[in-house]
Amino acid sequence: MNTILKKTVFAALCSVSLGAAAKDVDPESGFIIAPDWELVKAQCTVCHSSKLVTAQRGSRKTWESIIRWMQATQGLWQFEPEMERKIFDYLAANYPPGDGYRRKPLPPELRPPQ
Numbered sequence: 001m002n003t004i005l006k007k008t009v010f011a012a013l014c015s016v017s018l019g020a021a022a023k024d025v026d027p028e029s030g031f032i033i034a035p036d037w038e039l040v041k042a043q044c045t046v047c048h049s050s051k052l053v054t055a056q057r058g059s060r061k062t063w064e065s066i067i068r069w070m071q072a073t074q075g076l077w078q079f080e081p082e083m084e085r086k087i088f089d090y091l092a093a094n095y096p097p098g099d100g101y102r103r104k105p106l107p108p109e110l111r112p113p114q
């Protein structure tokens with residue numbers, strides 16, 4: 001491959017991978033900017049770094065169990081139901097399982113025969 005072609009391919013690959021991950025993030029906390037991110041930033045960085053939150057992935061159920069665990073053992077306060085719903089919605093939508101964490105399952109035609 002000649003150099004110009006290599007550079008072009010490299011640039012194309014970079015823009016594909018950046019494009020897939022291009023979400024606006026708050027430069028201060030690293031939280032993805034999406035509905036209710038400021039609420040989550042305010043509530044979830046009082047005791048620890050936002051990185052502990054942004055490094056975690058999980059379904060709504062997983063996020064709920066993490067928060068229940070902090071409430072039961074780490075002194076996290078109770079939330080009003082409406083606020084709690086917003087926090088779970090934000091976390092489950094923006095930090096779901098499989099988002100850069102685990103690949104998607106293979107489509108059936110690519111799986112080994114059973």
Ligand code: HEC
Pocket residue numbers: 040043044045046047048052053056066067070074075076077087091
């Ligand atoms: C009252 C203090 C407090 C607040 C507020 C708080 N946490 Fe935590 N959280 C903790 C403590 C303590 C730990 C354990 C830290 C450690 O292991 O070093 C923790 C750990 C975590 C972890 C890592 C869990 C694991 O299994 O390692 C996640 C994810 C997390 N918190 C998310 C959140 C989210 C989301 C919020 C906002 C809803 C939040 N935290 C608010 C106290 C808090």
